[in-house]
Amino acid sequence: MSDISALLPCPEPVQLLAPDGTRVEPGELATARGYAMPEPEALLEVWRHMVLGRRFDAQATALTKQGRLAVYPSSRGQDACQVAPILALAERDWLFPTYRDSMALVTHGIDPMQVLTLLRGDWHCGYDPQATRTAPQCTPLATQAVHAAGTAHGLTRRGSDGIALCLIGDGATSEGDFHEGLNFAAVFEAPAVFLVQNNKYAISVPLAKQTKAPALAYKGVGYGVRSEQVDGNDPAAVLAVMRAAYQHARSGGGPVLVEAHTYRMEAHTNADDATRYRTADEVDGWTGQDPIVRLQTYLVEQGHLDEARIEQVRAEAEELAADLRTRMNAESVVEPLSLFDHVYAEPTPQLVEQREMVRREISESAHTLEPTEARP
Structure with missing residues (x-):
């Protein structure tokens, strides 16, 4: 009989940085699993891409209000989940995103204009999935879980040690495709990693009305999938946990399910009124857990980041936003x-x-x- 304890997630979400940016020691089990503080160079790159991604997200939101996008689902607040897992991928790996993962696609090196093509209504997918090893952004909930499991199995059959990363929301864990994807990946030991960005709401449905599980991470255990949970607003912890998950899958250990506890700061989309189902006090409480501020504070205090570098990256972010505005304001040619x-x-x-x-x-x-x- 297999050791079920090896499948269980840590009893508390893995954390390496407290909300105020101070370093904390992970629990005994987290330490045993090798979740150590990543090297400064990697953390600096995560911080930089979060700053760029946050500015892209704000610009896309503004473009929606100006009528340049049909709809835009913001991922502000989920920045660590959008950036750290992407930067840990290898070139041979595949990414399966949802409609909310535009920031992840920009981090993945895809042209921001191409990322917004779908949301602009110009085309089904603005980038080449084969060339970028990135599936089209998935709007139907959880269908990408099956695609990721199948692709991961295919990579193994072709002799590749590539993996498939499936980004998914908490609401999608209530869908049948999520469970089918996990079960298939487990049975065939496919190198797929499923990252659940638990932002606490499936549009307006709170997590408490979706599941009675102590955490969504426990859903993997029933399928024989190694599972973990992490503080999704702690960029250092997210990077450490995802690196370990990739290594487990890449080395033949089978799939991994990771639940990242985070929060969606904006409404579901520009068509949603979030004040109808959550309070301002709740949102304000999560504002103090901003992943960019948390990591920036740590890097500054450790002497790895200074004001000159901060201003340089902010200027880079403004250039990205300005370029996106210019190109998005041009009328698209319809064929x-x-x-x-x-x-x-x-x-x-x-x-x-x-x-x-x-x-x-x-x-x-x-x-x-x-x-x-x-x-x-």
């Missing part, structure tokens, strides 16, 4: 016939017929709208 692209690898006769019909209608409409020559 109606692109509607038929990428539907099938080999277009069906019906699709060819429909495409030709639309082409003729466009041609006839253009001919009808041509100005007539002036008559004497």
